[in-house]
Amino acid sequence: xxxxxxxxxxxxxxxxxxxxxxDIKLGASLSASGGAAFLGDPEAKTxxxxxxxxxxxxxxxxxxxxxxxxxxxxDPNKARTFATRLVEDDEVVAIIGGSTxxxxxxxxxxxxxEGIPFISLxxxxxxxxxxxxxxxxxxxxxxxxxxxxxxxxxxxxxxxIGMISGTDGFGASMEAQCKEVAGSHEIEILAQETYAPQDAxxxxxxxxxxxxxxxxxxLNPGFGQGPAIVTRNYAQxxxxxPLYQSHGVASDGFIELAGADAAEGVRxxxxxxxxxxxxxxxxxxxxxxxxxxxSYEEKYGEDVSTFGGYAHDAFRLMVDAISRAxxxxxxxxxxxxxxxxxxxxxxxxxxxxxxxxxGLDLSAFRMLEIRDGEWVSID
Amino acid sequence: MDAFMQFIYSGLTVGAVYALVAxxxxxxxxxxxxxxxxxxxxxxxxxxxxxxxFDAGLPLPLAAVLAIVIAxxxxxxxxxxxxxxxxxxxxxxxxxxTIGASILIRGASQIVFDKQLHxxxxxxxxxPIHLLGATLLPQSLWVIGGAFAIFVALWLFFxxxxxxxxxLATANNxxxxxxxxxxxxxxxxxSFALSAAIGALAGVLVTPITLVSYDVGVGLxxxxxxxxxxxxxxxxxxxxxxxxxxxxxxxxxxxxxxxQYKEAVAxxxxxxxxxxxxxxxxxxxxxxxx
Numbered sequence: 021x022x023x024x025x026x027x028x029x030x031x032x033x034x035x036x037x038x039x040x041x042x043d044i045k046l047g048a049s050l051s052a053s054g055g056a057a058f059l060g061d062p063e064a065k066t067x068x069x070x071x072x073x074x075x076x077x078x079x080x081x082x083x084x085x086x087x088x089x090x091x092x093x094x095d096p097n098k099a100r101t102f103a104t105r106l107v108e109d110d111e112v113v114a115i116i117g118g119s120t121x122x123x124x125x126x127x128x129x130x131x132x133x134e135g136i137p138f139i140s141l142x143x144x145x146x147x148x149x150x151x152x153x154x155x156x157x158x159x160x161x162x163x164x165x166x167x168x169x170x171x172x173x174x175x176x177x178x179x180x181i182g183m184i185s186g187t188d189g190f191g192a193s194m195e196a197q198c199k200e201v202a203g204s205h206e207i208e209i210l211a212q213e214t215y216a217p218q219d220a221x222x223x224x225x226x227x228x229x230x231x232x233x234x235x236x237x238x239l240n241p242g243f244g245q246g247p248a249i250v251t252r253n254y255a256q257x258x259x260x261x262p263l264y265q266s267h268g269v270a271s272d273g274f275i276e277l278a279g280a281d282a283a284e285g286v287r288x289x290x291x292x293x294x295x296x297x298x299x300x301x302x303x304x305x306x307x308x309x310x311x312x313x314x315s316y317e318e319k320y321g322e323d324v325s326t327f328g329g330y331a332h333d334a335f336r337l338m339v340d341a342i343s344r345a346x347x348x349x350x351x352x353x354x355x356x357x358x359x360x361x362x363x364x365x366x367x368x369x370x371x372x373x374x375x376x377x378x379g380l381d382l383s384a385f386r387m388l389e390i391r392d393g394e395w396v397s398i399d
Numbered sequence: 400m401d402a403f404m405q406f407i408y409s410g411l412t413v414g415a416v417y418a419l420v421a422x423x424x425x426x427x428x429x430x431x432x433x434x435x436x437x438x439x440x441x442x443x444x445x446x447x448x449x450x451x452x453f454d455a456g457l458p459l460p461l462a463a464v465l466a467i468v469i470a471x472x473x474x475x476x477x478x479x480x481x482x483x484x485x486x487x488x489x490x491x492x493x494x495x496x497t498i499g500a501s502i503l504i505r506g507a508s509q510i511v512f513d514k515q516l517h518x519x520x521x522x523x524x525x526x527p528i529h530l531l532g533a534t535l536l537p538q539s540l541w542v543i544g545g546a547f548a549i550f551v552a553l554w555l556f557f558x559x560x561x562x563x564x565x566x567l568a569t570a571n572n573x574x575x576x577x578x579x580x581x582x583x584x585x586x587x588x589x590s591f592a593l594s595a596a597i598g599a600l601a602g603v604l605v606t607p608i609t610l611v612s613y614d615v616g617v618g619l620x621x622x623x624x625x626x627x628x629x630x631x632x633x634x635x636x637x638x639x640x641x642x643x644x645x646x647x648x649x650x651x652x653x654x655x656x657x658x659q660y661k662e663a664v665a666x667x668x669x670x671x672x673x674x675x676x677x678x679x680x681x682x683x684x685x686x687x688x689x
Contacts, residue, residue, distance in 0.1 A: 053506075055614060057514035184658075213658040218618035220416050220609040223409040223534075224654040227402050245516050245610040256527045256534050257405070277518050277610060279525060 043083035044348050046071070046338065047112030049102040049127060050141075050331075051119035054093035058244075060119040062328030063141055064089060066312075067116065069319050070335045080343045088112055092123050099123035103130035113348045116334045118142050119327075121189065128155055137341075137354040139334040141327070144193055148377040154354055156377045158333040158367055159326075160384055162190075162241075165267045166198035168289040168385040169239060170205035172398075178236045178262070182211035182229035184222065184250060186242030190268050191217075194241035210235050215246055222246075223253045230259050237261050243268030248277035255282035262287065267385070270294050271325050272395075280393030287398070289385040293329040293366040295395050304364045312366055326367070333365030401532035406654035407647070408530075412539040414646020416609060418546040419601035420623025421630065421638035422553060423594050428633045429557070430566045430590035433493045437477060437501040439620025440508075441595045444470045445602025446611030447508060450517040459519070467599040473504070474595025478588050501616065508613040521607040538607045545604040546639060549597055553635040566590055570633075629669050631682025640680060645669070 048067055051060030071087045079085060088110045090102040099118065106112045107130060114137045118124030121144040128147070131138035131154050140147050140157040147157050173181065185195035191214075202209055211232040213225035229238055238261055240250050247269045254263055263286050265274070270290035275283050292305040296313045299306045312332050316324045340363055341356035342348065360372045360379065368384025389398045420442055427435045445466045452462035481496050488496075522541050527534035556563040568576040569586045576583055602611065609615065622645065630641025648668055652661040672680065 053509060053514070057509065058516075061514055213653070215658060216662060218609075218615060219413075220605070221409045221413045221650070224406045224650045225658045227405045228654060228658075231402060245612075248516070248518075248610060249608075252525075255525075256536055258527070258534070273515060277516055281525065 410650030418642025439616030441598025445599030631679030
């Protein structure tokens with residue numbers, strides 16, 4: 021009994037209701053706790069902040085938004101339950117959520133079945149390929165990250181690489197995508213190593229790659245502590261080859277974990293959000309990114325992350341669609357979403373169409389390099 | 400040869416991390432036959448509390464001591480609030496209680512602290528040491544040294560002190576221990592405090608290498624448990640050797656076979672050993688009285 025109570029208390033659901041006389045009900049199921057909390061936590065905070073902001077400015081067409089937010093703890097089963105509850109009990113007009121690909125897939129079945137527009141915050145390409153009528157997503161795909169990295173390698177004359185990937189969902193998925201697109205960028209993968217998400221030392225794998233003849237660069241798809249440890253082992257072994265990390269660690273926290281010395285020269289594809297200060301005046305993303313960064317950091321006293329940015333973009337897309345639809349009918353919102361044209365977000369500029377529910381291209385990624393503990397754009 | 404030495408260093412570093420966690424299992428197991436699955440949470444608490452105290456401005460040694468004291472207090476609380484009230488329950492129930500406690504501690508930490516990854520600066524810098532053609536970080540020496548120091552301390556405690564023998568006696572037969580004047584309640588409290596303190600010390604030592612977040616405890620506890628089983632549960636020598644062996648298996652498999660299979664190979668070896676020697680490499684053979 022004690023255990024059950026403990027478990028229940030720990031996994032307690034956040035049900036947050038704001039304005040009492042809200043007119044537009046927006047649903048969200050995010051992984052604000054559990055293993056994917058580093059995704060869901062900033063996403064939940066971002067949504068709460070933005071709903072407050074929009075309501076304070078008079079809502080959408082004069083109607084206030086009520087956010088119904090659940091914490092699925094990264095569990096796909098719970099995500100499905102919450103999605104059903106959002107649709108049947110809370111009667112929301114649209115859903116944002118699915119911090120992970122697993123939870124997203126659960127929500128998709130409910131959203132498609134009930135005809136509720138759904139914007140996912142997860143990475144996998146399977147979410148929008150094949151295109152599903154009611155499903156959209158804001159983060160770029162792993163495949164795009166691979167293409168961006170390979171394009172940079174080509175630019176630097178690198179054709180033979182070694183890969184060291186995490187065996188977690190993110191690392192494994194990106195590893196697979198990178199292998200698929202490597203050929204079309206004339207990249208040959210000579211060595212492939214993996215590590216478990218909580219491994220403490222990757223020097224054996226790196227030593228093996230290092231001693232493979234012909235390797236010109238090393239690519240590390242993964243997130244969490246793995247890439248930070250790989251980066252530090254890289255410095256420990258004194259490997260001189262260029263090290264490419266993925267967008268999974270595109271945050272200032274990574275530089276802190278890996279240490280500025282070890283992280284020197286690491287390259288990765290990231291979004292405009294990461295380099296808000298470095299964006300040139302006149303860049304359409306400048307204002308959006310600055311506004312979001314400023315209010316988030318003011319409200320929560322912590323740095324913005326790419327993931328919170330995904331939620332920001334999903335919310336802006338939804339608000340834009342609802343205001344253009346002029347009604348809160350789910351089908352009308354879906355049609356308006358699909359007609360989104362040139363909406364500038366923190367991740368990139370979105371233009372949806374009937375056969376593209378991601379709406380981003382490679383220009384959304386910016387190739388970044390760490391120099392003296394700071395991000396520098398090298399596009 | 401250089402590569403071989405690198406694999407060995409990696410294995411020793413990772414193995415010492417496992418050994419430190421495994422050593423924490425021994426005291427509670429010796430006092431009560433309970434495998435404390437909240438042991439990994441003590442390691443996590445050691446790391447997290449030190450990180451937050453250090454960030455708040457405390458000097459590192461003081462932050463570490465604070466973390467060890469708090470973790471020990473939580474260990475005592477775990478015994479008083481959860482284990483003692485269930486005293487008559489079978490060992491399996493007690494083990495399940497420790498799993499519940501581990502979920503509780505993890506949940507509370509994510510609220511009290513945060514959900515981010517953190518690191519501590521290495522105690523003696525990040526400049527790699529070049530030795531026999533391969534490199535080793537100074538922090539690895541701290542971890543390996545820490546594992547040996549705790550091993551020696553535990554070994555002396557169990558073989559040379561009356562208190563240590565009282566712990567062993569309590570495990571052997573609680574009633575008989577009480578009859579010869581051992582305060583078994585105190586022994587249990589002490590063993591939880593010591594285990595938690597060892598776990599927290601391990602957390603402080605390994606955080607510069609493994610990094611820490613609220614959810615690292617489960618993974619560490621599983622590896623530490625595997626190491627302890629391999630070496631022989633309850634024997635400090637077994638914990639040390641088991642941990643180092645497990646780390647070496649993993650590193651050598653990753654280096655010479657494939658990193659894809661490193662955990663599989665390590666666990667197959669463990670299964671093989673346990674098949675032949677069910678009590679582990681150094682575990683005491685148990686004769687059940689009927």
